[in-house]
Amino acid sequence: VARTLEIRPGARLVAGFAPFALLGPALGAVSVTPAMDVTAPGTLTAQALAHAAAAIDATVVFASPAALRNVLATRNGLGTAGHRALERVELLLSAGAPVAEALLAGVQRLLPHASLHTPYGMTEALPVTDISFEQIRDAGSDAAAGTMTGAGNGVCVGQPVYGARVALIPLAADGTAPGDNPVTEPGVTGEILVSAPHVKASYDRLWLTQRESARTAGWHRTGDVGHFDAAGRLWVEGRLAHVVTGPDAVLTPVGTEQSLERLDGVGPAALVGVGPAGTQAVVAVVETVPPARRSG
Secondary structure, three states, rough: OHHHHOOOOOEEEEEEHHHHHHHHOOOOOOOOOOOOOOOOHHHHHHHHHHHHHHHHHHHHHHHHOHHHHHHHHOOHHOOOHHHHHOOOOOOOOOOOOOOOOHHHHHHHHHOOOOEEEEEEEEEEEEEEEOOOOOOHHHHHHHHHOOOOOOOOOOOOOOOOOOOEEEEEEEOOOOOOOOOOOOOEEEOEEEEEEEEEOOOOOOOOOOOOHHHHHOOOOOOEEEEEEEOOOOOOEEEEEEHHHEEEEHHHHHHEEEHHHHHHHOOOOOEEEEEEEOOOOOOOEEEEEEEEEEOOOOOO
């Protein structure tokens, strides 16, 4: 983390995600957690973030996408002092779920001098890849132009961090990843595999989980799905368990969910499969804007 994100002794970190409150001191950084329910990231408000940043003159902020969405939703309550505290932030990190480009654009306006990064990782490995907001825009331009194999469908999370390797086990027609031969070719969707010195040694008292995660020798099987583009960037398309198996194709969720979320009147969206595997109906579950009074 120190080598990839350049968090050094003397940095001052606002940790909107509880484990990163421990990571800060390990790197020699001051850490503070804002006033929020750390088990519910969406409770972080702009005011609480600004107060925490002001308390330590923060240079780094870590917050999940759900937390950042609520920060933007509550930003109108910020006073001059709050805006000044956030303007001093130099680095913002967001991870834990796919981070939409539109969300980052809103955060950039609130933290105008911060470099925005969305590292991809997991509890078992911490960061595996890293990408900046500028690099996300470049990847989006490649996808829109259609000039690069594999660009598009999902969230671009960049290239492996220092010391890490990433590969894929291709998906089969039934939505599983049954093979054991990792590949790195662009445009192939599969389960994401990780190898690095900082990957977990084993799970504690989770025999089946441990067996499944380590069944490809030398790799940790993440349970996420994605693909590489021709520039070697990884695109995450969702969880292996959330892949929809319709009668005509296997469908990964994240790309479609992001398309849905760009529609007027749609907030967060989830793509799900209803019915038996192989013949599932593709269903979108959405939160409406403004909120609906009842489901239907």
